Amino acid sequence: MQNSTYIHKSAKLYGSSRIGNNSVVLENVILGYPQHNILMEITKAGIEIEEYDYPGSDIGSNAFIRAGATIFSNVMAGNNFRTGHNAMIRENTIIGDNVLIGTNVIIDGNVSIGNNVSIQGNVYIPTHVTIEDKVFIGPCAVLANDRYPIRGEYHPEGPILRKGASIGANATLIPGVEIGEGAMVAAGALVTKDVPAWKLAIGCPAKIVDLPEKLELLNSI
Template identity: 65%
Template sequence: MIAKSRIHESCRLYGINTIGRNCTILENVTLGYPSGRILDEIAAAGATPETYSYVGVRLGDDAVIRPGSTLYCDVVIGNALRTGHNALIRENTLIGDRVLVGTNVVIDGNCRIGNRVSIQSNVYIPTNTTIEDNVFLGPCSVLTNDKYPIRIPYDLKGPVLRKGASVGANATILPGVEIGEGAMVAAGALVTKDVPAWKLAIGAPAKIVELPEALRSLNRI
């Protein structure tokens, strides 16, 4: 279902998508791309992605999706989404209202992202990550979810970023780490342990220090 929105003729739509009012979807955007599970179903049914019926994207009002971006199936997004170019949002992801997903961002599925979140260019967000309201992620910051990559079994667990947290450019946050409410992670930091609310993580590996009084306010997003 598409309600009074502008969709470029080069866009590819898979599955059953619901698109809100006043959306602008630009060149070469893909909506509802099938996940691995859906592709298996399609193969078993002897069908094609173009003809098989499954749940695609549910997109709120006033979105702007820029060229080259791909949103997989089972993605639910609130109002006023903005993407840069070539953003990728994988399946089973829930995103709130007024969220920015910058150029070349990868959100790798099974993620929960709140309202008024700003995700700058080239950020990587792995499977099973939770990001609450008013969080800022600086350019090229990397979140991780595999504590022992490939070597031994590990239940993938992404970080948890609490309300109003800020992560600086090129910072790396290790699996399962919690960044507390209002906390800040300095640019280039390597965060290996939880950061308490309203504290600052700085350095590699990061040390926890007091947050300057001037920075003790929620992000203005």
């Protein structure tokens, strides 16, 4: 930690957590909260979390982490990382530079997020999702990773969002779908199949139509 980084006295940093220069960490933020297997080791040993040495979270420079955010162990984020209030990012999530994780977003771990990504409030992202550069995900969108929950063996397969894809507010993506480069998913759409690059998915269930020519450019994030 550098002298130019502000960390509110109510924030908690666990494990070997690190945050870069020129950063702000606000009230009741938790960095490096132990993932389940580490937490079990700690409770079995009968010691306090603060006394246990394990990998925390690693956040780059110029971060701004708002009140109530929880970032688990083995999370790595690049520079210019920002969160809204009460965001939760679980273990083994890798985040690039210039990424916004909005208020009340849940990222359930084992997720890869590229550079220049904007994820708006109340989005749910399950495990095993890949989000490439310049992706926009609108508020209240839901991604899923299990086609038949609790009706068979669990094989998580999250959606893949290719470079410059846009997901509209309240859209739902079923497990395993791929949203192609520059493609758009309309607000409220239910996406049940892959969306080719530079196409538009609209409706419930979504139909694939041509993207208006004026929208054939990458997101400016």
